[in-house]
Amino acid sequence: MTKLEEALATTIAADDEGNLTRSFDGLRVLDFSTTIAGPHCTRMLADMGAEVIKIEPSEGETMRTRPPLRNNCSTAFGQLNIGKQSLVLDLKSPAGVEAVRRLIATADVLVENFRPGVMRRLKLDYASVRDINPKLIFCSISGYGQT
Secondary structure (H helix, E strand, O other): OOHHHHHHOOOOEEOOOOOEEOOOOOOEEEEEOOOOHHHHHHHHHHHOOOEEEEEEOOOOOHHHHOOOEEOOEEHHHHHHHOOEEEEEOOOOOHHHHHHHHHHHOOOOEEEEOOOOOHHHHOOOOHHHHOOOOOOOEEEEOOOOOOO
C-alpha cells in the first residue's frame, strides 16, 4: 500500500501515546498553483497534514497583491496558503528548473495550474519527470482543459 493509499484509508487518529496524527502526515506536495482552485486544493492537503511547498516567482504569486490587503498581503492569499512553506525560484533559469527537479525526486504530489504547455516547455511535465520519480502523482488543474 502506498503512503497516499494509507492516508486515504485513515482519518485524524491518535497513536499509541495519544498524539493526534493527520491523514497526510509525511506526504510532500509541490504547489505550482496560483489564484484560487490550485491553492485551495493544496491548502486542503496541508490541512490534512501534508508538507506543502509553494513555488513562487521572485515577484510573488499574483494573489499576494489582490485587495483587500492586510500587512501588505492579500487576505485571500493568506487564507489559501496558510500552513504552506514558500520557496522563490526562477523557473526561466536552468538553476531554478534543476532545483525543482531535485524537489520532484522527494515529492509525493505535484499540483500545477499553468497555461497548457508551460510545464512541457519547462521540461517539468509528467512525461519529463516520471523517470525522476515514477510514484509522483501529477495534478494539472484547468478551467478549460489542456488543449
